[in-house]
Amino acid sequence: MSRLRFATAWLAGCSGCHMSFLDLDEWLADLGRLVEIVYCPIIDVKEYPDHVDVALVEGAVANEDNREMARRIRDRTRVVVAFGDCAVTGNVTAMRNPLGSARTVLERSYLELPTLAPAIPAAPGILPVLEDRVRPLQEVIAVDGFLPGCPPPAGMIREFLEGVIAGGPPVARRPRFG
Numbered sequence: 001m002s003r004l005r006f007a008t009a010w011l012a013g014c015s016g017c018h019m020s021f022l023d024l025d026e027w028l029a030d031l032g033r034l035v036e037i038v039y040c041p042i043i044d045v046k047e048y049p050d051h052v053d054v055a056l057v058e059g060a061v062a063n064e065d066n067r068e069m070a071r072r073i074r075d076r077t078r079v080v081v082a083f084g085d086c087a088v089t090g091n092v093t094a095m096r097n098p099l100g101s102a103r104t105v106l107e108r109s110y111l112e113l114p115t116l117a118p119a120i121p122a123a124p125g126i127l128p129v130l131e132d133r134v135r136p137l138q139e140v141i142a143v144d145g146f147l148p149g150c151p152p153p154a155g156m157i158r159e160f161l162e163g164v165i166a167g168g169p170p171v172a173r174r175p176r177f178g
């Protein structure tokens with residue numbers, strides 16, 4: 001039987017969810033035998049591949065690069081899981097939303113707060129184009145499951161992955177809103 005093609009990726013997040021993934025410790029070696037890890041910061045693959053079965057996606061959508069990556073993941077993945085509270089709700093990444101537009105955020109960050117040589121970086125490609133509003137993943141692409149937490153505990157990640165590998169429903173716990 002072929003192994004599940006498994007990926008993790010991150011958009012606008014702090015990488016803390018991936019740190020929790022690393023907290024799976026020696027079980028990561030088991031995971032490497034149970035699934036085929038085709039895209040993840042812990043392997044040296046630059047391009048998100050085709051035909052991925054399950055992807056954990058950390059982070060919110062805050063800029064055009066995130067949006068493009070989210071769409072690519074959706075196009076190439078059977079089960080997309082919002083991994084951590086930034087992907088699920090916007091969380092810390094969305095704390096800039098009350099400041100207003102992307103322009104306001106750039107001015108606050110690069111002109112008002114720095115004491116040395118304040119300037120908004122202008123070189124082509126040096127900054128991804130910020131969106132005016134940070135959005136959770138499910139506002140940009142269809143999402144099949146949610147692993148909430150900041151970060152999700154390693155035990156929850158393992159429980160979810162064991163369920164998927166065992167052929168169970170590929171949907172993690174759904175957060176409750178309101």
Ligand code: SF4
Nearest residue numbers: 013014016085086150
């Ligand atoms: S959910 Fe928490 S740990 Fe994960 S990327 Fe966001 S801030 Fe970092």
